Amino acid sequence: MSRIKQMTFELTGRGTSTVETMTFDQLRSMNDGGTQRADFHVVALVDGGRGSVTIDFRRYPLERRSAVWIAPGSVHQWDDFGDLVGHLILFVPTAPVTAATRELVSATDLVAWWRVSAEQWPLIDVARTHLVLETERASGSDSSELPAILLSAFVTRLRRPDQGAHPTNPVFRAFRASVEANFRRHHDVGYYAGVLGYSARTLSRAAYQATGRSAKAYIVDRIVLEAKRLLAHDRLSAASCAAALGFPDASNFSVFFRKTTGLRPGAWQTATT
Structure with a gap:
């Protein structure tokens, strides 16, 4: 160590x-x-x-x-x-x-x-x-x-550059915290809307105001970031990443990762070695 x-x-x-x-x-x-x-x-x-x-x-x-x-x-x-x-x-x-x-x-x-x-x-x-x-x-x-x-x-x-503009919208704060706690298991906006008691449209509006991204895009970006971290630092395989991030199998995860990054998980992992 x-x-x-x-x-x-x-x-x-x-x-x-x-x-x-x-x-x-x-x-x-x-x-x-x-x-x-x-x-x-x-x-x-x-x-x-x-x-x-x-x-x-x-x-x-x-x-x-x-x-x-x-x-x-x-x-x-x-x-x-x-x-x-x-x-x-x-x-x-x-x-x-x-x-x-x-x-x-x-x-x-x-x-x-x-x-x-x-x-x-x-x-x-x-x-x-x-x-x-x-x-x-x-x-x-x-x-x-x-x-x-x-x-x-x-x-x-x-005083970070983003400190004065830190999101104060309570809807987004609740959404952000819920995504951080649950993104490994839940990937759809509907789940967060149901848990938090808001409509999917309200969550997307709050997310866009705070980040310039829709609620769905925010969730996808968080999953992709974690996938990159697991591939690069933990050196997990696509199958292991799929299991860690709530995908049904390695193929489903690989399609998702390639669609959002342009590379297959293995190719991206090799490029960051």
Whole structure:
């Protein structure tokens, strides 16, 4: 087991308000060069150097004032970070202490990369520095209250590009949460409409207003993303993916995957090796 994978188990096993920090130097000593898929958030701030990271099959450049947000479940790989300087903040989804920040980190379609403006950087840097100092101070103790409070301040100060436009429509929030919990078994809008007590048209209108996609397209995109993650990181076969994602057989899954991506599962898996 790589040190990063071991840390995944350590972090998720320490409680519901755990926050950890590390430097890129520490990441370099742990990284095994492979893909990672953690159950916690990873937020990185780059102070200097150049490199790149791939998150859910899209590659992002890294340089000074780059910010990276890797949500739980995302497949990611640090491609090139040999001279990067900065910090990574790792925290479980329930770590933020305010309702607003918990809502912010609960989204399943978080912006993964952006460049912090020169005006915002000093304020974010101060919030990050305070969080790092208190996290290191609290290491090994039973108290995690202050790091969790400072994490909420840091998340608020960070201000992702999508933060101000985060969907507040309660219909879409309920739909999004239900899809995340049930997309492996239920692929039709009718199921979610029945469970949530809305018409399929209402769900599609809410989804389109929040994401620019219909409710059906939102469900399909979520299934495809998970299929790609299972094929690339877990190296599952088409038959295993079909079973994991609620398809009747490998053939049915392969037709679905090819229709939405243009490639058969095996071909896509080979291309991402």
